[in-house]
Amino acid sequence: MNITKEQVLEALKNVEDPDLKKDLVTLGMIKDLEVEGKNVSFTVVLTTPACPMKELIKKNCKNAILHYIDEEANINVKMTSDVSSGKSSGPMLPNVKNIIGVASGKGGVGKSTVASNLALALVKLGASVGLVDADIYGPSQTIMFDVMNEKPKTREIDGKIKIIPVESYGVKLLSIGFFVDTSQALVWRGPMASKAAVQLFQDAEWGELDYLIIDLPPGTGDIHLTLVGAVPLTGVVIVSTPQLVALADAKKGVGMFQLPSINVPVLGIVENMSYFSPPDQPDKKYYIFRKDGAKKLAEELEVPLLGEIPLVQSICEAGDEGRPAVLDDNTPQAIAYMEMASKVAQQVSIQNAKVPIAKVADVKW
Numbered sequence: 001m002n003i004t005k006e007q008v009l010e011a012l013k014n015v016e017d018p019d020l021k022k023d024l025v026t027l028g029m030i031k032d033l034e035v036e037g038k039n040v041s042f043t044v045v046l047t048t049p050a051c052p053m054k055e056l057i058k059k060n061c062k063n064a065i066l067h068y069i070d071e072e073a074n075i076n077v078k079m080t081s082d083v084s085s086g087k088s089s090g091p092m093l094p095n096v097k098n099i100i101g102v103a104s105g106k107g108g109v110g111k112s113t114v115a116s117n118l119a120l121a122l123v124k125l126g127a128s129v130g131l132v133d134a135d136i137y138g139p140s141q142t143i144m145f146d147v148m149n150e151k152p153k154t155r156e157i158d159g160k161i162k163i164i165p166v167e168s169y170g171v172k173l174l175s176i177g178f179f180v181d182t183s184q185a186l187v188w189r190g191p192m193a194s195k196a197a198v199q200l201f202q203d204a205e206w207g208e209l210d211y212l213i214i215d216l217p218p219g220t221g222d223i224h225l226t227l228v229g230a231v232p233l234t235g236v237v238i239v240s241t242p243q244l245v246a247l248a249d250a251k252k253g254v255g256m257f258q259l260p261s262i263n264v265p266v267l268g269i270v271e272n273m274s275y276f277s278p279p280d281q282p283d284k285k286y287y288i289f290r291k292d293g294a295k296k297l298a299e300e301l302e303v304p305l306l307g308e309i310p311l312v313q314s315i316c317e318a319g320d321e322g323r324p325a326v327l328d329d330n331t332p333q334a335i336a337y338m339e340m341a342s343k344v345a346q347q348v349s350i351q352n353a354k355v356p357i358a359k360v361a362d363v364k365w
Contacts, residue, residue, distance in 0.1 A: 003069055005035050008042070011068040015060045018053050019346055020353045024061070032078075040065060041076040047084035047352070049126035050345035054079055083127055083210035084349045086234035086358040092201055093231070095208040096130070098348050099358070100267070101227075101236035103257075105249025107138075107218035110272040111239040113319050114309065114340075115215040116144045117326040118237070121341030123170040124326065127210040130165060132200050133175030134227065135217045136193045142177040145169065146322020152178055155205065162205035169327065172209070174200045194226035201231055211348075219249075220256040228262050232358035235267035235351050237306060237344060242271060242293035250294075254301055262361045267347040268304035269294050270340055273311040282332060285310075304347060307340030309333065 012030055013023045024030055024044060033042040044057060051057070062075045085097040093099065102115040112135060119131045133141035142148045145168040152174065153164045165172035176196055206212065214231075217223050227233075236257050240250035250269065257264040271294030275285040288311065298305040309315075312333045318325040326337040 001070075002037050003035050003040060003065075003073060005033055007069050008033060008035060008040055008065060011064045012061060014064045014068065015057065017047075017057070019051075019350050020047070022353075024057075038070060038072055039074045039076075041078070043078040043080055046079065046081040047349040048345040049081040049083070050122070050342040051081065052342050052346070081126065083345075084352040086232075086348065086352040086355065093206060093212065096206055096212045097210050098234040098352070099212045099214065099231055100344065100348065101214045101216050101233050101264070102239060103216040103224070103236055103253050104218045104239045105220075105251070105253035106246060109218075109239050109241045109246055109250075110309070111135075111218060112140045112144065112215050113315060113324075114237070114239045114270055114272055115213055116141060116319070116324045117337040118341055118344060119171045119211075119213045120169055120324050121326045121337045122211050122213075122345065124338065125341060125345065127345070128208060129170070130172040130206050130209045130212040131174075132212065132214045133173070133177060134197045134200060134214050134223060136176050136197055136223060137217065139175045139177035140319075141173060141175045141215060144319045144322060144324055145171065145173055147173065148177070148322075150178070157205055161203075163203050164205055169324075172206060174204055176200070191222070194222050197223050197227060198230050211345075220253060224256065225262075228257075228264055228361040230360060232360050233264045234348055234358045235265040237267050238269045239272055240269060240294050240297070241273045242287070242290035244290070244293070247293050247297050251297060251301070254303065264361065265351050265355075266301070266303045267344060267351065268306035269298045269301075270307045270309065271295070271305070272309045274308035276311045277332060304343065306343045306347070307336060309336050309340065 013025045015024050029045050031043045058077050061077050065073050104111040119129050122129045133139045147166050147168050150166045154161050165174045238250050238253050240246045254266050275287050295305050315325045315333050325333045328334050
């Protein structure tokens, strides 16, 4: 007895996306379905290339057809991805699917290092990624991506002069560091700094991106308020170290984004400098600063813990040399960054299922 497309779709309604909690057919994730006799082939389009449950979903699809239709079916399942979109209908960034802020309650916790490695990890997972260094007073991404001597080009597009981001390791990058002398202190009042940050978005030609990462300044202030009122953030990642003083400031950062007037989803918390493992004893973990600090804060605030990044000297050296640590495959730090990026992409997909259109905040000055 031949199998029909209707039978296949009915069977696949029993396979649920573990993150979105709905079946694959309802989510529209089944594409290119072909049935000939007992031969069945189709594509499952995931909402992120970083899906950690990819093989489980594939296995469940096959089992559903064998169980509900025919034990002798010959099944070919292709897994691909199309990053889910949280883009707004606003004109500033029409081809950017998701905008993710990386923030910290205080300086010195490694926020910029996390932002650069997050961007590169998402590229390694197959996404198209841009990075805005919006840390106006302390830009560092030009150093981390080894592009200090580069200058962005400009191009006329639809009658307007647009800045073309510099590309490094597959990441499109813009930073205030391209336009000012970074050896001199930047003495700007708040409104001037905020305007400069917005120009990195509205005056640039970003093209089509799955993710645009924003390396925000530390703390909570003018630039944060300006950006959330101008750019539709899909969500924000909060970076902290395990110490109580850092966690207290991280909690304030979460509180700012959760204010009713701002209401930017907090995707989760990343604990940087989480533990130290000696090079000759990689399986041992020494919690120098404190253990489970960010984990407990995440539980208290009811947000995910996105990653625990080890304290490794080579992470600092890699940033200084302009080659972020995630590029060195199979090292403990690279694995930690890749796991973090997978969880961030996961949370973005979940957020987009809840709120398909990201909006700018209605900030009241």
